[in-house]
Amino acid sequence: MFVTIVIILVLALILFLVGLMMGYGVLHSPFGIFNPNTWTHIFELTGSLN
Known part of the structure:
Protein backbone atom coordinates (compact mmCIF):
# COMPACT_ATOMS: atom_id res chain seq x y z
CA MET A 1 0.00 0.00 0.00
CA PHE A 2 2.75 2.43 0.98
CA VAL A 3 4.77 1.64 -2.15
CA THR A 4 1.74 2.34 -4.33
CA ILE A 5 1.24 5.77 -2.76
CA VAL A 6 4.92 6.64 -3.21
CA ILE A 7 4.84 5.56 -6.86
CA ILE A 8 1.74 7.64 -7.52
CA LEU A 9 3.28 10.72 -5.84
CA VAL A 10 6.53 10.36 -7.81
CA HIS A 41 10.13 36.75 -12.30
CA ILE A 42 6.88 34.74 -12.31
CA PHE A 43 6.20 35.59 -8.66
CA GLU A 44 6.90 39.27 -9.32
CA LEU A 45 4.50 39.29 -12.29
CA THR A 46 1.71 37.64 -10.32
CA GLY A 47 2.31 39.55 -7.09
CA SER A 48 2.57 36.30 -5.15
CA LEU A 49 5.50 37.45 -3.02
CA ASN A 50 3.67 40.39 -1.44
Missing part, protein backbone atom coordinates in the same frame (compact mmCIF):
# COMPACT_ATOMS: atom_id res chain seq x y z
CA LEU A 11 4.62 9.97 -11.08
CA ALA A 12 2.48 13.00 -10.24
CA LEU A 13 5.61 15.07 -9.58
CA ILE A 14 7.21 13.96 -12.84
CA LEU A 15 4.06 14.76 -14.81
CA PHE A 16 3.81 18.15 -13.10
CA LEU A 17 7.38 19.00 -14.09
CA VAL A 18 6.83 17.81 -17.66
CA GLY A 19 3.70 19.96 -17.86
CA LEU A 20 5.60 22.99 -16.60
CA MET A 21 8.32 22.39 -19.16
CA MET A 22 5.81 22.04 -21.99
CA GLY A 23 3.91 25.15 -21.00
CA TYR A 24 6.98 27.31 -20.49
CA GLY A 25 8.70 25.80 -23.52
CA VAL A 26 6.11 27.21 -25.91
CA LEU A 27 7.81 30.63 -25.80
CA HIS A 28 11.10 29.94 -24.03
CA SER A 29 13.57 27.15 -23.37
CA PRO A 30 11.81 24.26 -21.58
CA PHE A 31 14.74 23.86 -19.18
CA GLY A 32 14.44 27.51 -18.13
CA ILE A 33 11.72 26.42 -15.71
CA PHE A 34 14.46 25.04 -13.43
CA ASN A 35 16.18 28.45 -13.20
CA PRO A 36 15.40 30.22 -9.88
CA ASN A 37 15.38 33.58 -11.67
CA THR A 38 12.43 32.37 -13.76
CA TRP A 39 10.40 31.69 -10.62
CA THR A 40 11.35 35.05 -9.12
Whole structure:
Protein backbone atom coordinates (compact mmCIF):
# COMPACT_ATOMS: atom_id res chain seq x y z
CA MET A 1 0.00 0.00 0.00
CA PHE A 2 2.75 2.43 0.98
CA VAL A 3 4.77 1.64 -2.15
CA THR A 4 1.74 2.34 -4.33
CA ILE A 5 1.24 5.77 -2.76
CA VAL A 6 4.92 6.64 -3.21
CA ILE A 7 4.84 5.56 -6.86
CA ILE A 8 1.74 7.64 -7.52
CA LEU A 9 3.28 10.72 -5.84
CA VAL A 10 6.53 10.36 -7.81
CA LEU A 11 4.62 9.97 -11.08
CA ALA A 12 2.48 13.00 -10.24
CA LEU A 13 5.61 15.07 -9.58
CA ILE A 14 7.21 13.96 -12.84
CA LEU A 15 4.06 14.76 -14.81
CA PHE A 16 3.81 18.15 -13.10
CA LEU A 17 7.38 19.00 -14.09
CA VAL A 18 6.83 17.81 -17.66
CA GLY A 19 3.70 19.96 -17.86
CA LEU A 20 5.60 22.99 -16.60
CA MET A 21 8.32 22.39 -19.16
CA MET A 22 5.81 22.04 -21.99
CA GLY A 23 3.91 25.15 -21.00
CA TYR A 24 6.98 27.31 -20.49
CA GLY A 25 8.70 25.80 -23.52
CA VAL A 26 6.11 27.21 -25.91
CA LEU A 27 7.81 30.63 -25.80
CA HIS A 28 11.10 29.94 -24.03
CA SER A 29 13.57 27.15 -23.37
CA PRO A 30 11.81 24.26 -21.58
CA PHE A 31 14.74 23.86 -19.18
CA GLY A 32 14.44 27.51 -18.13
CA ILE A 33 11.72 26.42 -15.71
CA PHE A 34 14.46 25.04 -13.43
CA ASN A 35 16.18 28.45 -13.20
CA PRO A 36 15.40 30.22 -9.88
CA ASN A 37 15.38 33.58 -11.67
CA THR A 38 12.43 32.37 -13.76
CA TRP A 39 10.40 31.69 -10.62
CA THR A 40 11.35 35.05 -9.12
CA HIS A 41 10.13 36.75 -12.30
CA ILE A 42 6.88 34.74 -12.31
CA PHE A 43 6.20 35.59 -8.66
CA GLU A 44 6.90 39.27 -9.32
CA LEU A 45 4.50 39.29 -12.29
CA THR A 46 1.71 37.64 -10.32
CA GLY A 47 2.31 39.55 -7.09
CA SER A 48 2.57 36.30 -5.15
CA LEU A 49 5.50 37.45 -3.02
CA ASN A 50 3.67 40.39 -1.44
